[in-house]
Amino acid sequence: RKKVTIGTLRAMYKRGEPITMITAHDFPSAHVADAAGMDIILVGDSLAMVAMGMEDTSEVLLEEMIVHCRSVARGSKSSFIIGDLPMGSYEIAPAQALESAIRYIKEGRAHGVKLEGGKEMAPTIEKIATAGIPVLGHVGLTPQRMNSLGGFRVQGKTSSGAMKVLEDALAVQEAGCFAVVLEAVPAEVAALITQKLSIPTIGIGAGNGCSGQVLVQIDMTGNYPPGRFIPKFVKRYGDVWSESFKAIETYRDEVKSRQFPAPEYTYPIAKEELEVFTE
Ligand code: KIV
Numbered sequence: 001r002k003k004v005t006i007g008t009l010r011a012m013y014k015r016g017e018p019i020t021m022i023t024a025h026d027f028p029s030a031h032v033a034d035a036a037g038m039d040i041i042l043v044g045d046s047l048a049m050v051a052m053g054m055e056d057t058s059e060v061l062l063e064e065m066i067v068h069c070r071s072v073a074r075g076s077k078s079s080f081i082i083g084d085l086p087m088g089s090y091e092i093a094p095a096q097a098l099e100s101a102i103r104y105i106k107e108g109r110a111h112g113v114k115l116e117g118g119k120e121m122a123p124t125i126e127k128i129a130t131a132g133i134p135v136l137g138h139v140g141l142t143p144q145r146m147n148s149l150g151g152f153r154v155q156g157k158t159s160s161g162a163m164k165v166l167e168d169a170l171a172v173q174e175a176g177c178f179a180v181v182l183e184a185v186p187a188e189v190a191a192l193i194t195q196k197l198s199i200p201t202i203g204i205g206a207g208n209g210c211s212g213q214v215l216v217q218i219d220m221t222g223n224y225p226p227g228r229f230i231p232k233f234v235k236r237y238g239d240v241w242s243e244s245f246k247a248i249e250t251y252r253d254e255v256k257s258r259q260f261p262a263p264e265y266t267y268p269i270a271k272e273e274l275e276v277f278t279e
């Protein structure tokens, strides 16, 4: 597979080919996503929850995101890699945001960055984009602001709410984003926003009318224990947790019963050598 570049993504958008995006957080999760032909791999700050076990995304540090991103970069040959700027690494000033973005490229080996927010982030997006770093926008539900949004809520459910999501999407486009994530907005609203924009929209919980889709890998592969809360928009394509569980459980039983390791998993020694050794 050829390397996916900003040009590849633009060409897909022009010919109406949906853009595929998935998260990854380490070498194996990146390797499998790349091998399966994902156009974009996002090192999302959702890794705070799904890979680090944190309560929400506010705790994860830029340094930690960069370590994960570097592992992802080693695992991916062709996908376009986006590093998610975590809370606290870009809101203070455009210069702070650019510094964080540069670290993602240099230390994390990402090809671009993502940041949450609409109109108010325009100067920040412009600062990063004009430095030659592709910026992916993120409007609608912005999980880093869950405390002021009052939790993980659908956005753009009212006419004024929908107008705000549209204005934010237009603003980040104007500021120089190469694409924008629309999270948790009604399908009709996301479809109309997609029509009005001239950059691709990547939907998550935003219906089928977007230019592409993104899901959190751990969620969509079912790599989480039973009982964990999963948003309505996640389709579970696999049951990785149960597969791993069964494998480890069987291993445990076989060790306890001395079935493992059977002779085929052991190294031989020549009979003469063994005789000398055992004397
Ligand atoms: O952190 C993340 O995984 C994300 C995607 C859900 C868009 O931001």
Ligand code: NA
Pocket (backbone or CB within 6 Å): 044, 045, 046, 084
């Ligand atoms: Na995120």
